[in-house]
Amino acid sequence: MVKLDSKIPEGHISEKWTNHKFNMKLINPANKRKYDVIVVGTGLAGASAAASLAELGYNVKAFTFHDSARRAHSISAQGGINAAKNYQNDGDSVYRLFFDTVKGGDFRAREANVYRLAEVSNNIIDQCVAQGVPFAREYGGLLDNRSFGGAQVSRTFYARGQTGQQLLLGAYSALSRQVGLGKVKMYSRREMLELVVVDGIARGIVCRNLVNGEIEKYSAHAVIVATGGYSNVFFLSTNAMNCNTTAIWRAHKKGALFANPCFTQIHPTCLPVHGEGQSKLTLMSESLRNDGRIWVSKKKGDMREPNDIPEEERDYYLERKYPSFGNLSPRDISSRSAKEVVDEGRGAKGQEAVYLDFEDAIKRLGRKAIEEKYGNLFEIYETITGENPYAVPMKIYPAPHYTMGGLWVDYNLMSNIPGLFVLGEANFSDHGANRLGASALMQGLADGYFVIPYTIGNYLAADKPEKLSVDHAEFENVKKQTEDLTKKFLSINGKQTVDDIHKRLGRIMWNKVGMGRNENGLKEAVNEIRELREEFWKDVKVPGNDKDINQTLERVGRLADYFELGELMAVDALNRNESCGGHFREEYQTEEGEALRNDEEYTYVAAWEMEELGKWKLHKEDLQFEYVKLSTRSYK
Amino acid sequence: MSGKHLNLKLKIWRQSGPQTAGSFVDYQIEVSPDDSFLEMLDELNNKLESEGKEPIAFESDCREGICGTCGLVINGQPHGPIPKIATCQLHMRNFNNGDTIWIEPFRAKAFPVLKDLIVDRSGFDAIMNAGGFISVNTGGVPDANEILIPKEIASASMDAAACIGCGACVAACKNASAMLFVSAKVSQFALLPQGKPERFRRVEKMVKVMDDLGFGSCTNTYACEAECPKGISVTNIARMNREYFLAKVKSKELEV
Ligand SMILES: Cc1cc2nc3c(=O)[nH]c(=O)nc-3n(C[C@H](O)[C@H](O)[C@H](O)COP(=O)(O)OP(=O)(O)OC[C@H]3O[C@@H](n4cnc5c(N)ncnc54)[C@H](O)[C@@H]3O)c2cc1C
Numbered sequence: 001m002v003k004l005d006s007k008i009p010e011g012h013i014s015e016k017w018t019n020h021k022f023n024m025k026l027i028n029p030a031n032k033r034k035y036d037v038i039v040v041g042t043g044l045a046g047a048s049a050a051a052s053l054a055e056l057g058y059n060v061k062a063f064t065f066h067d068s069a070r071r072a073h074s075i076s077a078q079g080g081i082n083a084a085k086n087y088q089n090d091g092d093s094v095y096r097l098f099f100d101t102v103k104g105g106d107f108r109a110r111e112a113n114v115y116r117l118a119e120v121s122n123n124i125i126d127q128c129v130a131q132g133v134p135f136a137r138e139y140g141g142l143l144d145n146r147s148f149g150g151a152q153v154s155r156t157f158y159a160r161g162q163t164g165q166q167l168l169l170g171a172y173s174a175l176s177r178q179v180g181l182g183k184v185k186m187y188s189r190r191e192m193l194e195l196v197v198v199d200g201i202a203r204g205i206v207c208r209n210l211v212n213g214e215i216e217k218y219s220a221h222a223v224i225v226a227t228g229g230y231s232n233v234f235f236l237s238t239n240a241m242n243c244n245t246t247a248i249w250r251a252h253k254k255g256a257l258f259a260n261p262c263f264t265q266i267h268p269t270c271l272p273v274h275g276e277g278q279s280k281l282t283l284m285s286e287s288l289r290n291d292g293r294i295w296v297s298k299k300k301g302d303m304r305e306p307n308d309i310p311e312e313e314r315d316y317y318l319e320r321k322y323p324s325f326g327n328l329s330p331r332d333i334s335s336r337s338a339k340e341v342v343d344e345g346r347g348a349k350g351q352e353a354v355y356l357d358f359e360d361a362i363k364r365l366g367r368k369a370i371e372e373k374y375g376n377l378f379e380i381y382e383t384i385t386g387e388n389p390y391a392v393p394m395k396i397y398p399a400p401h402y403t404m405g406g407l408w409v410d411y412n413l414m415s416n417i418p419g420l421f422v423l424g425e426a427n428f429s430d431h432g433a434n435r436l437g438a439s440a441l442m443q444g445l446a447d448g449y450f451v452i453p454y455t456i457g458n459y460l461a462a463d464k465p466e467k468l469s470v471d472h473a474e475f476e477n478v479k480k481q482t483e484d485l486t487k488k489f490l491s492i493n494g495k496q497t498v499d500d501i502h503k504r505l506g507r508i509m510w511n512k513v514g515m516g517r518n519e520n521g522l523k524e525a526v527n528e529i530r531e532l533r534e535e536f537w538k539d540v541k542v543p544g545n546d547k548d549i550n551q552t553l554e555r556v557g558r559l560a561d562y563f564e565l566g567e568l569m570a571v572d573a574l575n576r577n578e579s580c581g582g583h584f585r586e587e588y589q590t591e592e593g594e595a596l597r598n599d600e601e602y603t604y605v606a607a608w609e610m611e612e613l614g615k616w617k618l619h620k621e622d623l624q625f626e627y628v629k630l631s632t633r634s635y636k
Numbered sequence: 637m638s639g640k641h642l643n644l645k646l647k648i649w650r651q652s653g654p655q656t657a658g659s660f661v662d663y664q665i666e667v668s669p670d671d672s673f674l675e676m677l678d679e680l681n682n683k684l685e686s687e688g689k690e691p692i693a694f695e696s697d698c699r700e701g702i703c704g705t706c707g708l709v710i711n712g713q714p715h716g717p718i719p720k721i722a723t724c725q726l727h728m729r730n731f732n733n734g735d736t737i738w739i740e741p742f743r744a745k746a747f748p749v750l751k752d753l754i755v756d757r758s759g760f761d762a763i764m765n766a767g768g769f770i771s772v773n774t775g776g777v778p779d780a781n782e783i784l785i786p787k788e789i790a791s792a793s794m795d796a797a798a799c800i801g802c803g804a805c806v807a808a809c810k811n812a813s814a815m816l817f818v819s820a821k822v823s824q825f826a827l828l829p830q831g832k833p834e835r836f837r838r839v840e841k842m843v844k845v846m847d848d849l850g851f852g853s854c855t856n857t858y859a860c861e862a863e864c865p866k867g868i869s870v871t872n873i874a875r876m877n878r879e880y881f882l883a884k885v886k887s888k889e890l891e892v
Pocket residue numbers: 040041042043044045046063064065066069072073074075076077078079080081163164190191192193226227228229238239240243244246247283401402423424425426437438439440441442444
């Protein structure tokens with residue numbers, strides 16, 4: 001029987017974490033080395049966790065499918081990282097960051113977790129600076145900040161347009177130090193394929209050595225999974241090519257609850273699809289919306305060049321619909337509005353794209369000013385599209401970007417399977433139905449540097465889990481199960497390639513489980529996903545063998561998991577008869593087309609238990625809003 | 637966008653494993669000029685897979701020029717003909733209809749080929765493990781604004797920190813030297829006050845592992861800088877040499 005207990009500590013919100021830290025059991029320094037911890041994933045969350053735990057004295061085994069920890073997807077984050085330092089003296093505080101994050105998440109996150117996130121945010125900046133992360137600075141030598149993602153205070157720290165890179169390299173260097181000291185054993189080019197659960201407790205993992213194909217078994221006293229998000233279920237997204245859901249999905253199939261799978265974030269300013277060969281989508285910084293004006297033609301099917309469309313025939317639809325926020329309307333609203341005009345047949349030159357135009361800004365501020373502000377981004381745009389955005393309006397379109405959903409965890413970041421902890425984008429914890437800009441980096445590092453080092457100690461001290469030998473029958477079973485699955489993939493020998501099928505799944509997800517969702521569409525999606533899944537299992541083709549590097553084999557396993565997750569995303573979206581944050585059910589909107597929450601019935605976390613494929617049981621974790629009063633957003 | 641398709645002849649290095657000999661294999665392909673270089677390889681692989689043939693093994697991840705995973709030698713140049721971009725940022729509109737394109741892995745003694753176009757760059761990690769860090773544990777550090785760092789210094793440190801660890805510098809160098817990569821890391825930390833306490837220890841340890849792993853020595857040809865996708869400057873190498881010299885002097889002094 002699964003029982004959801006969020007384990008939120010007692011006391012006033014500002015004292016919960018402090019009290020909890022005091023009440024937790026400790027392991028004395030000499031005894032920590034008697035404990036082994038597996039960390040899967042070495043992005044911001046995993047690398048910071050692995051390094052911090054090793055510093056404390058635990059024996060850490062760290063796994064990544066990349067050739068090096070430095071390649072994790074965290075590296076591509078551009079914008080920045082939030083913290084409540086209030087260095088700018090502009091009224092920021094832990095409480096305000098907490099407030100903004102709860103509200104930004106459209107009241108679907110746990111207050112206690114969000115408060116802790118805001119509380120430790122300041123320590124993160126201190127830590128990163130001490131590691132030598134070269135954040136941007138003022139002439140006086142102090143740290144510089146900017147405002148980001150609609151916040152009314154300047155609380156975002158950044159390192160040029162490469163904040164994620166610098167933070168990850170910081171965590172990676174801390175990790176490297178521990179590898180050098182022998183406290184972390186690094187297993188790169190390993191893909192976790194299964195979680196091993198014995199007597200209801202997480203005991204270890206089984207993974208594939210991606211170089212020689214060996215299926216390997218590893219056991220430990222606790223397992224941490226920090227494997228990132230699942231936006232690639234849409235095939236095209238801003239995520240790196242290899243991001244996938246396998247680790248958390250296979251853990252879900254072993255009993256871990258999956259929370260709010262339908263909460264996905266679609267980013268409004270990405271480069272549009274250029275053709276069939278498109279492999280991924282590129283994010284263009286949101287900052288462009290500060291000066292660019294977004295428009296499409298008023299006419300359907302207008303094939304004219306943008307510069308040939310006269311002013312009076314253009315529809316600046318965001319400015320028209322949301323006069324006070326205009327082009328800076330929140331991510332979900334701008335994304336949906338773009339899809340609406342494209343669905344009406346008014347996309348740029350008939351394509352799935354809208355214009356982002358700098359003509360007025362150049363007239364107003366001069367080309368030089370625009371160059372100074374956005375020169376770098378304009379160059380990227382030109383490299384990719386071959387078009388000059390100073391002369392011709394940019395084309396942009398929304399793309400899947402971030403997944404708020406993930407494995408359910410309690411306040412200690414432990415899943416419902418004792419001994420399995422989940423960090424970073426892979427868990428569901430802090431962003432509710434919508435993540436604010438510059439908050440994912442903060443969460444990943446909060447989890448890894450400042451939360452897990454405490455909570456895992458408490459688990460090990462209180463529960464005293466035993467480490468099993470990898471010769472235990474269950475490890476053997478799981479290994480066999482994994483090998484059988486590999487054989488199965490290799491033996492189907494159908495006619496379609498993995499990517500061709502993945503693209504078709506992506507299309508279903510994008511059209512029916514994407515930005516705008518409705519009951520009929522979601523029901524159709526479930527059926528279509530099932531049909532396509534059946535076709536996949538009969539007709540996919542995987543060349544090569546399982547004894548060396550076989551990238552098709554890597555991808556086919558990930559796709560198999562996306563098929564199952566995709567169905568659950570639709571099921572979750574269908575269950576949630578309301579619109580909130582990134583989840584927009586067309587049936588539930590205000591007259592102005594705004595998301596209409598249903599707080600009476602849906603102020604809960606939907607945590608799904610898999611009974612069998614296609615059959616999930618819903619567990620609800622009710623959310624209480626004691627400090628931030630439930631209210632409706634308005635951006636009119 | 638969407639000009640005419642390009643017909644290209646590809647000569648691609650195929651090698652089934654580290655121990656086997658490799659060779660160039662010819663392929664013919666028609667691509668859109670809007671495709672990226674790696675999308676062209678995706679399309680070729682998709683075609684090979686649909687014919688039941690083994691696709692060409694190559695690596696990439698972010699496809700935005702930041703993770704450093706991709707890296708091919710294209711017509712003899714690491715990351716291809718356009719300066720200051722990674723392989724994944726190269727687009728087919730930079731080629732002409734009828735071109736023949738040679739595609740090879742990064743080659744260096746310290747980067748053994750694992751399969752086709754994939755090489756093992758774990759030597760870079762080994763160098764990092766030896767000293768590519770500032771020795772601070774999590775927690776117990778001063779407030780971030782207690783350390784004042786002049787904007788110019790932070791900016792110079794960031795210039796060096798921009799290295800993506802791709803290894804093109806090694807592939808470009810006739811000696812397969814890793815000096816540009818190592819010096820970028822050494823410089824990032826040596827410039828910052830936080831990095832000063834262990835600057836000598838750091839440079840000695842990193843250089844030692846670099847040498848042990850079989851990376852070659854630097855003879856100042858600057859091919860590395862020319863091919864570096866992030867424009868990492870060879871002035872970093874000069875700085876590292878200074879740091880290394882000072883470190884040696886210091887350790888001599890300590891011996892006395
Ligand atoms: C283009 C882009 C820009 C962004 N910009 C920002 C920004 O400005 N600010 C912000 O706050 N957020 C931003 N985000 C979001 C943020 O980057 C991510 O949410 C965050 O970095 C995720 O970190 P993570 O550690 O949870 O996972 P990741 O960094 O994705 O790391 C996952 C790790 O798990 C490993 N892994 C996965 N599966 C397995 C497996 N089965 N076996 C072994 N290893 C596995 C991977 O190898 C990797 O090491 C951006 C995202 C994108 C796509």
